[in-house]
C-alpha cells in the first residue's frame with residue numbers, strides 16, 4: 687500500500703471485530719509513527735495503550751462513571767468552539783445525519799442516538815485503545831505536532847490492515863481516564879483512538895464522509 691492509498695482508505699471505523707491486536711503489533715506501529723515530524727523535534731506526544739484486561743477494566747470503570755455522572759466531566763478542552771459557524775456547522779451536521787442514516791436511527795430518536803454515542807466509551811468494540819496526552823506546559827504548536835503523530839499512527843495501521851477511530855469523545859471522561867492511566871496533574875489528556883480489525887459487515891463502516899474540494903480551502907498565489 688502506498689501513501690496515497692493509505693490516506694484514501696483510512697476511515698473512522700466505528701464497529702470492530704472481536705479479534706485481538708498483539709501488543710507487539712502496536713509497538714511496531716508506534717515504532718514507525720515516532721518518525722512523525724514535530725517543530726524543533728520536540729516529539730511532545732505521549733501515548734498510553736490499553737489492551738486485554740486493562741482495556742476491559744477501563745471500559746467498565748467509565749461505564750460506572752457515566753452511570754454516576756451522565757453529563758460527563760467538566761470539559762477542559764472544548765471539542766468544538768461554542769456557536770460553531772458555517773461552513774463547519776453544516777459539515778458536522780451532515781456527518782451526523784449520514785452516520786445515523788447508516789445506523790437506521792431517525793433524527794427524532796434522541797435516546798437511540800445517545801445510546802449509540804456511548805459506544806465510543808467501549809472503543810466501538812476494538813480490542814485496543816490508545817490515549818494521547820501532552821504536558822500542560824505546551825502551547826498550540828505542540829497540539830498540532832501531536833495531531834501529526836496521531837495521523838501517522840492511523841496511516842501505518844491502515845497499511846497493516848488495521849482500522850482506527852480517533853475519539854475526542856473521551857475528553858468528556860478525561861478525569862476518569864486520567865486517573866485510570868495514572869497521569870499526573872501536569873499531563874493533559876487529549877484524545878483516544880480505537881484500534882483493531884474493522885467489522886466489514888457493519889453498516890456504519892460503509893460511511894464515507896465528504897470533503898471540501900481543493901478550491902474551497904486552498905489559495906494559490908503565484909505573482
Ligand SMILES: Cc1cc2nc3c(=O)[nH]c(=O)nc-3n(C[C@H](O)[C@H](O)[C@H](O)COP(=O)(O)O)c2cc1C
Pocket residue numbers: 696697698699700781806851852853854855856877894895
Ligand atoms: C481528533 C479527532 C477526534 C475525533 N473524535 C471522534 C469521536 O469521538 N467519535 C467518533 O465517532 N469519531 C471521531 N472522529 C472521527 C471524525 O468524525 C472523522 O475523522 C471525520 O468525520 C472524517 O471521517 P473519516 O475519518 O472517516 O475520514 C474524530 C476525528 C478526529 C480527527
